[in-house]
Amino acid sequence: MATKIPKIVPAQPIPPAESDGTVVLERRTQRTKPPQMYQVVMLNDDYTPMEFVVMVLQEFFSKDLETSTRIMLKIHLEGKAVCGVYSRDVAATKVDQVLDAAAKSGHPLKCFCEPVA
């Protein structure tokens, strides 16, 4: 049986030749889009102690005490705040860690992640 020779297909259509027979090929730099990032948003509630939220921000979002306190107060006063921006899997893990720690401590603290616009 004859070996089938694969057909070679150009990546880009070859443009028509100029009148002198030359062919001009356009150089295209391949650009990779940066990955979609996700922000973890924490919500206010009336029951979770402020100290617990500050501890969560320090522990799971690696914020220092001052930054954690500022974010916690923003949530408390405005209803929600972004705790950090991460790749999808990391953001989802942070959400799981927070919900898990809150549930284990009996607090109704909630957070979620969403794509950064």
Ligand code: TYC
């Ligand atoms: N509002 C809560 C209180 O007064 C504190 C709080 C802050 C709760 C931030 C949740 O994400 C939160 N104890």
